[in-house]
Amino acid sequence: MLDNPLAPHAFGVGGWSWRDAAHLLRRAQYGVSPDEIERATQAGPVATIDRLIRPQAESAEFTSAEALLRQTALDTGSTANLQAWWLYRLGHSANPLTEKMTFFWHNLFATSNEKVKDVALMLAQNDLFRAQALGNYAGLLHAMARDPAMLIWLDGNANRRRHPNENFAREVMELFSLGVGNYTEKDIQEAARGFTGWHMREGVFWFNASQHDTGDKTVLGVKGNLDGDSVIDICLKQAACPRFIAMRLLKTFVMPEPGEAALAAVSASIRRNGFVMGPVLRELLTSRLFFSGEARGSLIKSPLDLVLGTQRALVPAPRLEPTISRLSALGQDLFLPPTVKGWEGGRLWISSTTYLLRANFAAELTKGDLYGQLIDLEAEARRHQLQTPGEATRYYCDLLLASEPAQAVRVRLEAFASSAGSQAVRDRGLIHLILALPEQQLM
Amino acid sequence: MSANRRIFLGRCGTAGAISVGVSLPGIWRGAIRAAGNQAKPGGRVLVVVEMAGGNDGLNTVIPFTDDAYHKARPTLAVGKDRVLKVTGQVGLHPRLAEIRALFDDGQVAVVQGVGYPRPDRSHFRSMDIWHTARPEKVDLRDGWLGRALELDPRALGGGVPALALGTEKLPLALLSSRVNVPNVQSMDAYKLVAGPGDSSTQARSRQTLREAVALHGASGSEGGAASELDFLRRTADVTLTSVDRLGEVAKAYKPGATYPGTGLAQRLQVVAQLIAGNLGTQIFYVSLGGFDTHSRQQPAHEGLLGELSGAVGAFLKDLKSHGLADRVMVATFSEFGRRLAENGSLGTDHGAASQMFCIGAGARGGVLGAHPSLTDLVDGDPKHHTDFRQVYAALLEKWLGYPSEPVLGKGFKPVDCVKV
Numbered sequence: 001m002l003d004n005p006l007a008p009h010a011f012g013v014g015g016w017s018w019r020d021a022a023h024l025l026r027r028a029q030y031g032v033s034p035d036e037i038e039r040a041t042q043a044g045p046v047a048t049i050d051r052l053i054r055p056q057a058e059s060a061e062f063t064s065a066e067a068l069l070r071q072t073a074l075d076t077g078s079t080a081n082l083q084a085w086w087l088y089r090l091g092h093s094a095n096p097l098t099e100k101m102t103f104f105w106h107n108l109f110a111t112s113n114e115k116v117k118d119v120a121l122m123l124a125q126n127d128l129f130r131a132q133a134l135g136n137y138a139g140l141l142h143a144m145a146r147d148p149a150m151l152i153w154l155d156g157n158a159n160r161r162r163h164p165n166e167n168f169a170r171e172v173m174e175l176f177s178l179g180v181g182n183y184t185e186k187d188i189q190e191a192a193r194g195f196t197g198w199h200m201r202e203g204v205f206w207f208n209a210s211q212h213d214t215g216d217k218t219v220l221g222v223k224g225n226l227d228g229d230s231v232i233d234i235c236l237k238q239a240a241c242p243r244f245i246a247m248r249l250l251k252t253f254v255m256p257e258p259g260e261a262a263l264a265a266v267s268a269s270i271r272r273n274g275f276v277m278g279p280v281l282r283e284l285l286t287s288r289l290f291f292s293g294e295a296r297g298s299l300i301k302s303p304l305d306l307v308l309g310t311q312r313a314l315v316p317a318p319r320l321e322p323t324i325s326r327l328s329a330l331g332q333d334l335f336l337p338p339t340v341k342g343w344e345g346g347r348l349w350i351s352s353t354t355y356l357l358r359a360n361f362a363a364e365l366t367k368g369d370l371y372g373q374l375i376d377l378e379a380e381a382r383r384h385q386l387q388t389p390g391e392a393t394r395y396y397c398d399l400l401l402a403s404e405p406a407q408a409v410r411v412r413l414e415a416f417a418s419s420a421g422s423q424a425v426r427d428r429g430l431i432h433l434i435l436a437l438p439e440q441q442l443m
Numbered sequence: 444m445s446a447n448r449r450i451f452l453g454r455c456g457t458a459g460a461i462s463v464g465v466s467l468p469g470i471w472r473g474a475i476r477a478a479g480n481q482a483k484p485g486g487r488v489l490v491v492v493e494m495a496g497g498n499d500g501l502n503t504v505i506p507f508t509d510d511a512y513h514k515a516r517p518t519l520a521v522g523k524d525r526v527l528k529v530t531g532q533v534g535l536h537p538r539l540a541e542i543r544a545l546f547d548d549g550q551v552a553v554v555q556g557v558g559y560p561r562p563d564r565s566h567f568r569s570m571d572i573w574h575t576a577r578p579e580k581v582d583l584r585d586g587w588l589g590r591a592l593e594l595d596p597r598a599l600g601g602g603v604p605a606l607a608l609g610t611e612k613l614p615l616a617l618l619s620s621r622v623n624v625p626n627v628q629s630m631d632a633y634k635l636v637a638g639p640g641d642s643s644t645q646a647r648s649r650q651t652l653r654e655a656v657a658l659h660g661a662s663g664s665e666g667g668a669a670s671e672l673d674f675l676r677r678t679a680d681v682t683l684t685s686v687d688r689l690g691e692v693a694k695a696y697k698p699g700a701t702y703p704g705t706g707l708a709q710r711l712q713v714v715a716q717l718i719a720g721n722l723g724t725q726i727f728y729v730s731l732g733g734f735d736t737h738s739r740q741q742p743a744h745e746g747l748l749g750e751l752s753g754a755v756g757a758f759l760k761d762l763k764s765h766g767l768a769d770r771v772m773v774a775t776f777s778e779f780g781r782r783l784a785e786n787g788s789l790g791t792d793h794g795a796a797s798q799m800f801c802i803g804a805g806a807r808g809g810v811l812g813a814h815p816s817l818t819d820l821v822d823g824d825p826k827h828h829t830d831f832r833q834v835y836a837a838l839l840e841k842w843l844g845y846p847s848e849p850v851l852g853k854g855f856k857p858v859d860c861v862k863v
Binding site for chain 2: 030161179256293296297298299300331347348350351353355356357359362363364366367370380403406408409412413415416419421425428429432433436437438439441442
């Protein structure tokens with residue numbers, strides 16, 4: 001369909017629109033506020049993607065609040081406080097794409113504090129994800145083999161010369177770099193021998209030479225006295241590796257079922273850029289594929305996208321505690337992925353129970369101040385001249401939905417808005433209704 | 444396959460016109476059962492109980508006369524004098540007292556030696572195999588019960604044809620590309636919270652939402668965003684419908700048995716309540732987790748078997764008091780059994796073949812098939828002699844009245860665990 005899916009998108013006659021800016025920001029960060037869309041519309045596509053990819057200075061307020069939350073998490077050793085720390089970053093950092101990619105790595109190298117039971121180690125791993133968020137995946141994969149939280153999570157210390165433990169070696173291939181079908185059970189057994197003696201002692205990586213198997217191993221056709229690093233280098237050389245990462249990127253940022261052309265193009269970009277994510281993302285997030293009609297509104301929001309995204313648009317100072325518990329009910333506890341496969345996402349986020357929770361979140365958010373005060377709806381109406389029910393419906397649909405709703409939906413929303421009382425009551429009810437729609441679950 | 448399905452749908456149409464009363468003479472009841480069944484008030488119900496984690500089948504139905512059993516399990520074997528003997532060779536675990544009483548009453552089919560070829564010892568994969576009934580290939584698009592529901596014209600028409608209770612996610616077994624099944628994690632939380640405004644605003648808001656979610660249909664086949672939206676609308680529609688229906692039926696029910704305070708018992712009580720309320724739901728799905736007993740197995744496993752037995756016992760007693768016992772069959776399964784030999788930490792590791800229970804007035808009471816040999820092992824595990832899909836075939840064809848071949852992909856000889 002598209003010759004080169006990653007060719008830069010040519011913005012048509014009207015140029016870069018408000019809607020294009022909203023699409024990019026919804027995908028590159030957790031939700032978007034009206035001001036952010038305005039600013040990005042003014043700034044244009046190049047400056048907007050630049051701002052997302054180049055490191056931006058954090059505000060003094062952010063820096064001090066972040067430090068306080070970080071210290072609290074470390075002092076208390078509580079997972080909830082650790083979650084609060086990261087949620088604050090996800091919602092308030094001046095580098096939202098960096099935070100989103102930090103989550104991308106957390107979901108790829110899914111490590112749970114359920115087993116690690118050490119907030120400091122989980123935090124250190126998270127900092128590593130952040131430092132390499134837009135950096136080098138190859139380096140990150142090597143670092144994971146020595147990461148203390150990962151060593152606890154996948155039983156590093158149990159991997160001994162005479163009794164290899166395959167846990168880490170299996171996941172390196174199955175879940176971290178290649179995917180099922182690109183290696184054999186024998187490759188895993190041999191790779192596990194390469195990681196023998198890669199242990200942890202007193203909270204840091206320790207090469208336990210007496211437990212390392214120095215014999216010859218054959219992994220994916222390469223033979224020699226392979227150690228952990230050489231096993232990882234062999235994985236990185238496989239054609240399946242950039243494809244594996246490309247698929248994750250496409251499903252996270254672009255569409256639920258990318259075709260072969262898209263997969264091949266992103267995979268080639270990853271290889272060309274030596275696994276450095278910044279340039280790959282710049283290409284991907286400005287591509288024809290990304291701005292195609294097929295991609296827009298095609299992703300089912302994760303709980304983070306839904307909850308943080310809605311707050312970003314409507315609640316200027318969201319409360320962290322109820323946010324954490326709502327995310328938990330919806331199935332997304334940060335630092336506590338359900339399994340080493342991470343959160344599988346897509347349609348699996350949606351069931352009757354979670355749909356109700358999503359709709360009920362909309363009710364709680366608009367009814368009281370459980371999650372924090374809603375934006376001032378009267379001021380909003382004055383600023384954007386929302387006088388008629390039609391104007392209010394259009395404005396809030398544009399702000400809150402990824403795509404224009406079908407005519408049949410818009411007509412019903414307008415009819416609802418027409419029958420409401422005062423402007424503020426009308427808009428509050430309208431926002432609630434839009435947030436409860438199936439359309440709201442897409443971005 | 445399509446000819447099969449046409450014949451079935453034709454039969455279904457006829458059966459649908461007959462109303463099934465609980466006071467019919469037995470001879471008539473049998474005839475109507477044989478004519479098929481579908482999701483409708485007064486129809487037959489299947490309750491699937493998943494025992495997640497890999498239940499130790501060897502300590503559930505115990506080959507107490509076999510020396511190999513006692514030898515392989517020096518600390519975990521249940522003594523001959525403690526087992527609840529049901530034949531000369533096997534007995535139930537002492538904590539299965541309620542199930543033993545039902546067995547004595549001819550209401551429990553113990554299907555022994557159930558498994559599948561080339562058993563997978565991964566929880567994920569083996570559970571997927573049991574849910575999809577596809578051991579040969581990884582294909583997670585739908586589950587065996589979801590595919591069965593697709594054969595029922597009434598399920599395709601909406602309503603609540605099946606329901607998962609107490610599960611965080613919809614079990615894969617109930618997944619279908621065309622029928623949406625609700626999952627209810629907790630009845631108390633299964634409510635739509637009203638939005639802002641006065642009660643008339645709230646009512647209009649709810650009505651608008653109902654109309655907006657009902658807009659699913661043909662657009663879903665196009666792929667991309669349209670198909671995701673269609674999926675979301677269908678899920679939302681079945682969710683709002685089930686919220687209303689569950690709210691209505693739950694009111695009049697009074698339990699006819701004292702349920703234990705366990706999680707499984709509470710979930711089965713809700714199932715009884717919904718059956719009594721004539722929700723028209725044909726398949727219920729509940730799960731009991733914790734069977735992955737690698738270490739210090741004994742207290743945990745005993746507790747879980749006690750939970751299963753107490754819950755099922757109360758459930759059937761309750762149904763009987765409501766005159767519903769004839770309509771309901773409980774079927775249990777686990778993703779695998781456990782090794783014959785205990786491990787070094789007073790537990791057992793992942794195994795293969797195990798047993799299934801079919802419990803209810805419609806079950807063919809007795810022990811079906813031999814206990815697998817404890818000396819002829821594969822990788823330390825007893826071998827299966829009965830494919831789990833043979834039990835599925837019996838539940839589909841003989842109990843629910845669905846043809847099993849289109850669901851299971853090929854013909855399986857049904858195990859004789861259901862009275863016809």
